[in-house]
Amino acid sequence: MQPLSTRTEHFTDSVIRRMTRVSAKYGAINLSQGYPDFNPPSAILDHLAEVSHENFHQYSITWGAQNFREALAEKQSRLMGRQIDPNTEIVTTCGSTEAMMAAMMTVANPGDKVIVFSPFYENYGADTILSGAEPIYVPLHPPLFNFNVVELEAAFRQHPKALILCNPSNPCGKVFTRAELELIADMAEKYDTYVITDEVYEHIVYAPYQHTYFATLPGMWQRTISCSSLSKTYSITSWRLGYTIAPPEITDRIKKVHDFLTVGAAAPLQEAVIPGLRFGQEYYNDLLATYTRKRDLFVEGLDAIGLQHTVPQGAYYILMDISEFGFDSDLEFCEVLARDVGVGAVPGSSFFREPVNHLIRFHFAKRDETLCAALNRLETIRKKIPARK
Structure with a gap:
């Protein structure tokens, strides 16, 4: 065989x-x-019980139910400081795992290189390889897990197609400072590199540290695919509700990749979580x-x-x-x-x-x-x- x-x-x-x-x-x-x-949260569980007796048991729109995307856009627009279009800039995925995979397949061609900070969540290397790309690992140095600018630029000089940024980082718990993110942004601009973010812990950042959405940095919206999920924010890890936020021309491609990867996320769960998206x-x-x-x-x-x-x-x-x-x-x-x-x-x-x-x-x-x-x-x-x- x-x-x-x-x-x-x-x-x-x-x-x-x-x-x-x-x-x-x-x-x-x-x-x-x-x-x-x-x-x-009980508001989400109560709505799940209601939804189970309503008409949400068939496919939703492939890239996410309309009311889910609208509620998500409202939440993230407030946090990211820009108006996000629920129809052209959001794709609902089966967890952030699929969001990252869809983003990688949207950006990378076989033979391309992708920067991955080490330590890293174990899926990133696999995502890169499954996309036919080659990971370039850049160490984060303990005890604070900061990167070395010279080492990072050496990786960028290999002209990678993308960089994966987990912020806050799993497993080391690092929160990248705005100054560090601006350094990455400058290099991404200089070497024409996309940035794929994993921001699933965006709401779990301990004082005095602060979370900065990479896409909100000057000039970065057009080259950033923001990936996240609702798993950690609402303690619903088995619901597998994730999403990407990106400019329309990138989102249009992600929609097609997502469609053939998983068709769509679970329709009843998209409906059930909406009260959570509208929490204050x-x-x-x-x-x-x-x-x-x-x-x-x-x-x-x-x-x-x-x-x-x-x-x-x-x-x-x-x-x-x-x-x-x-x-x-x-x-x-x-x-x-x-x-x-x-x-x-x-x-x-x-x-x-x-x-x-x-x-x-x-x-x-x-x-x-x-x-x-x-x-x-x-x-x-x-x-x-x-x-x-």
Whole structure:
């Protein structure tokens, strides 16, 4: 028989999702895959119940139901400071995962190069390869995960077609400053490069840091595809509602790619989430206050145990340093952690292009009692996982 695709021969399954299965296998508290264990807002759930008995069970318009796109445009226009056209500048996708894939396939030709900051959400490398493009990895340097301007421009000198910008960043929680974004914008203009943003954590940015939409920078609207989803903002990760926002000429192409990738996102869920899109600023203030408290609770708990870790500027992830335990493989450590301590994490090596094996990722999008239970188990970590010589 003929060989299968060479594009996918070196793919593994998602390590993040694999660690959820490992957590389930050992009955561990799952702090690996980033989804909440608490309910979405009641206004959304109540509307979902109503929608289930109404006529929303067939295909909506391929690129998104009209009233969903109008509500989304109203929300994002307010946040981004420009009037977004729901008909010509928005495509509703099956989660931000599809949004990123559709954006990449819209922009990149086989053989093109795409800049990816490292560490990165694991899909970005796969998206690039599936598009036939070649990733150029630019390191973000700890502890603050800042980029080196010389290294970044060296990547731009290879004349990439696009740069992927996750802001706030998963897994390291970095929030790019306006000055950093302006440097990226200057290079994107100089080297004629598109920028594909992943902004799913746009509402989870801790003081004193602030989120800046890349598309709002001078001259960047025309070369930016803004990707996001409603998963994290409204705690509905399984609903798979994402979107792209881009100029009409780019959006027109994304519509065609999206149509043949997935046809359309779930019509009942698009309708059900509309009350959430119309929440006032108080909701987003409360959301940030909730995650700020959870971050502080988890950080202080790790500090009390004496475990070294990052403190995120945004999103809801923490990278913990496991150097003291002497493991050569962070994947093995995470398996042992789930089995013997009862807490699930993601090996950091799945996010880095560089040979990083001393970090693991926890998330804290859990009820306070879940986080406390995880911390109680982590108190036993040195007893249950003795350091290797």
